Amino acid sequence: MKDLDQAPLDLATMRSAVRRLLAEDAEPPSFDELETLTLQLRGHVMLLIPDVEKAAGRLPEDAVPRACALACIGESRMRLNLEPGHGLPAGIAHAQRLARSVNALCDHHENLGGKPA
Known part of the structure; x- marks a missing residue:
C-alpha cells in the first residue's frame, strides 16, 4: 500500500527520458545534458x-513474473552502483544501461498492476 502523500509514478516522463537515449534517431547528448539525464535516470530507477x-512481493514465490521482476530489480541496483568510464562515449553507454533499466522497470510496473504510461 502506498503512502497517502506519495504521488503516483509518472511513467510517461520516465519513458520520455529513456527515448532521449535509446530511440533510433536519438542525437548524442552534450556532456552537460548527459550529466542531467544520468541523474534523472538514476532517480527514476530509485523510484x-x-x-x-x-x-512482485504480492505474487506467489514460484510465479515467473515475480522472478523476472526481482531479477530486473537486482540488475537495476547493480547498475546504480556502477560509475561511468571516462569520456563522453563511456558516459553515454552508462546512461543507456540505466535507461534500459528504467524501461524494463516501467514494463514490470505495468505488468504487475501499475497504471500504464
Whole structure:
C-alpha cells in the first residue's frame, strides 16, 4: 500500500527520458545534458524499484513474473552502483544501461498492476 502523500509514478516522463537515449534517431547528448539525464535516470530507477518490488512481493514465490521482476530489480541496483568510464562515449553507454533499466522497470510496473504510461 502506498503512502497517502506519495504521488503516483509518472511513467510517461520516465519513458520520455529513456527515448532521449535509446530511440533510433536519438542525437548524442552534450556532456552537460548527459550529466542531467544520468541523474534523472538514476532517480527514476530509485523510484521504480520499491514499487516494483512491492508488486512482485504480492505474487506467489514460484510465479515467473515475480522472478523476472526481482531479477530486473537486482540488475537495476547493480547498475546504480556502477560509475561511468571516462569520456563522453563511456558516459553515454552508462546512461543507456540505466535507461534500459528504467524501461524494463516501467514494463514490470505495468505488468504487475501499475497504471500504464
